[in-house]
Amino acid sequence: MPTNEQRRETAKRKLERQLENRAERERKRRQYTIIGSAVGAVLVVAAVVATVVLVNRDSGPQTASASTSTTETSSPFDVPPPAEAGALPEFVAPEGLGSDCQYPQSAESASKPNNAPRTGEVPTDPAQVSASMETDQGNIGLQLDNGKSPCTVNSFASLAQQGYFNDTPCHRLTTSDSLGVLQCGDPTGEGTGGPGYQFANEYPTDQYQPDDPALNAPVVYPRGTLAMANAGPGTNGSQFFLVYKDSQLPPQYTVFGTIDETGLATLDKIAAEGVADGGPDGAPKLATTVKTIQLD
Template sequence: MATGKDRQKQLAREHYERQMQRRKEREQKAKRAAIIGSTAGVVVVVGGIVTAVAMLGGNDTGTEAASSSSSSPAATAQATAAAGPKPYDATTGTCDYVADTSGGQVKDVGMPPAKADTKPAEKTMTFKTNLGDIVVELNNAKAPCTTNSLEFLAKKNYYDGSKCHRLGSDNFPMLQCGDPTAKADGKSQDGSGGPGYVMAEENLQGAQYKRGVMAMAKTSAPGSTGSQFFLVYGDIGLTPDYTPVGTITKGLDILDKVNKAGIITDMGDGTGAPKQTVEIKDVTFAGKS
């Protein structure tokens, strides 16, 4: 027969287990919410647990409105995908870039050329920052439209002078960049800037977001990838919805340094503008056979 002391120990253990389960659920929710935004916010693309989902994405109001209609979620998703940009057409070697109607801030540099070659299989993208170079080997063979867009934006000096506006933590280890309008001051609602066009996601089969991955930001809606991206310096358990476009081959030490410095203000989900400013000075490309 259990003693009163045994019963107290059991109750304490159950209480602790409930606490740990709630903590785990909160962390998982924060990870899902923290995904990165590329256009104007689902509710607002920055600040707060609810709106943090849009931080990896963009304006999701259309999706929200659709989900409140009489259509089934499956039918809504199919209709959204059908209406959005089409994936890479291997027979013609073309990409489908379409105007972004989400209403975010736009730095208009035009539209990338539709033609995108899958060769060379890899291209080297170098971000020259105030803290040193961050070099990424882009998977052009599996993400040709994304690579084509990044190279186009680089040639247009789209990223020059922009600041990485959102830093995660050890629980969500990523640095988000690519919003040319971001102030990264801990006060502004960064994350709404984009190039005025969006494209379909690529290379999602078996996608994992491990240390060293560069992936593209988007909203919860398919076909909402723009110019924003996130650099992963740990392991993030995200669903395979964000285009993994390349692997960081140099500069992870810079990301570790930025992470160690922390954030200016917590946006409510453990992320915020980094205390250590990361400014992209220039972006260059090189092919690799």
């Protein structure tokens, strides 16, 4: 028959085993929690990366894709947004339109020498400015919306007149179900180049209050739209995209013109060949170079 001492020793060992088992269970629980959190974080990051792209791998506008060194210009081109998307908002001239265009220096150096456009007030008349974009795949006629996005047109026209776009590649083609665009304007061809300055969004972003949740909801950028790539508000630079089919994007990419029928035929030809690697987004298989952009 066990003595009291033996019973106490047995009870002590039993309690120790229980405490050890409890500690082991708690350790595993914490480990599983950490692993689950890590997996969840990875999935969240993956979702964000997949959702945020443009328009934009642009270093200054970056456009698609950002405002820090080698940031990609934002191009939410990779994941189809919800099927329901409204039209672009009706244009209502905001107070002070074109009265104070500013082009502050970006964190990245210019990818090709240029002088920043004039600052301050720029004219909104004429409302339309014609331009011709010559590529090695065909001509693309443009009508620049100076009456809606004068600061953007002022920059685009300045770069065009300086030959900034001459002999530069159109580095990105997107062919997803909800997005069809060709992106150009980066002299590096890598999606990270810009003019060394950046500037604010205009139409349609300026039709909303800055905290309006509708800024994050997709709208239809119709076939024939010319718009700026960026990496968020105030990061526009030189990269732009041409819409060859109705595309869904949040209204955070400045629309500054339209494309004529000849230009759309050229874009259709490029899009028909698809992406070089066979995916929905990447360098166009039919390599396309902008030879010149001239104001008519």
